[in-house]
Amino acid sequence: MAQSAYCFYLEGRSPGGCGLKPWQLCEQWHYAFGRRLLFVSRRCRVSLVDLSRRSGVPYSTLHGYISNGRRVPAYVVVQLSRALGVQVSELLEDSQQ
DSSP: OOOOHHHHHHHHHGGGGOOOOOHHHHHHHHHHHHHHHHHHHHTTTTTTTHHHHOOOOHHHHHHHHHHHHOOOHHHHHHHHHHTTTTTTTHOOOSOOO
C-alpha cells in the first residue's frame, strides 16, 4: 500500500522522488482545493456570497481558499460540502472532470 503524502510529511521526505518539499505538497493541495471548491460551487450554481450564507464561512475566508491557497480546516470542508449538497469526497478529489 502506498504511503500518503501526510506520512511523508511527518518523515520529512518527499513521496515518489518528486523533488518537492513537504510544505510545497501542502501548499499545492490548498491551491488545488480552492480551484475544486470554485469548480463545484459553479457547477452547483451557488455563488460565493450564497455559499458564505449557507455554510457560515465568511466570504473573505472563502475568497482566501480560492485565491490565496489558504489552509482549510476539516470542519470547514464538511460545512462547505453540506452547503453545496455534495459529498465531502467531491470537494477533495484531485481531478476536475
